[in-house]
Amino acid sequence: MNKKKNQITFQKMMGHLKTILHHKRLVREGCFKAGIYWQGITHDLSKFSPTEFWVGARYFQGDRSPNNAQREDIGLSTAWLHHKGRNKHHLEYWIDYSIEEGSPLAGMRMPKRYVVEMLCDRLAACKTYQKENYRQDSALRYYEKGKSHYLMNPESAALLEKLLTMVAEEGEDAAFSYCRNVILKEKDSY
Secondary structure, three states, rough: OOOOOOOHHHHHHHHHHHHHHHHHHHHHHHHHHOHHHHHHHHOOOHHHHHHHHHHHHHOOOOOOOOHHHHHHOOOOHHHHHHHOOOOEEEEEEEEEEEEOOOEEEEEOOOOHHHHHHHHHHHHHHHHHHHHHHOOHHEEEEHHHHHHHHOOOOOOHHHHHHHHHHHHHHHOHHHHHHHHHHOOOOOOOOO
């Protein structure tokens, strides 16, 4: 670890805090438009825990997740391991042992409200890190770039991809309206 490079400074701490607050505001706005108000209010509260916050401040760069910088530095992200186990809008929260022969792990089907929150999270993350380079199809392009290594339930993945495509082609308002008036009106079967 490069100790000097990864020291926590006041500037990095404040930059990280501003990034979290900006991201949370964007997610909250999206969640409210989609009709999942409580999730918009409580989204990513674990980022304020010492386990996540101080790692984020130490590895803050402003243009990408500090979790990736910690992975590059020490080979894993302790903040991410903490975060994904506490936030149901992450596909990794829903990975469990598989009951299928020959497949040790599987992505479980996510309740639709968490897929909708994942949509809001991905849009907000792209806006936060891409800033003026954000485009309507940014979140879809980011998803497509990484989906080959996702361990995600096929139904949940299809819904997320449908919503990301809707944002790319028709805009956020159409996607949020669809979430509020169609997706969230459907009952999950469990």
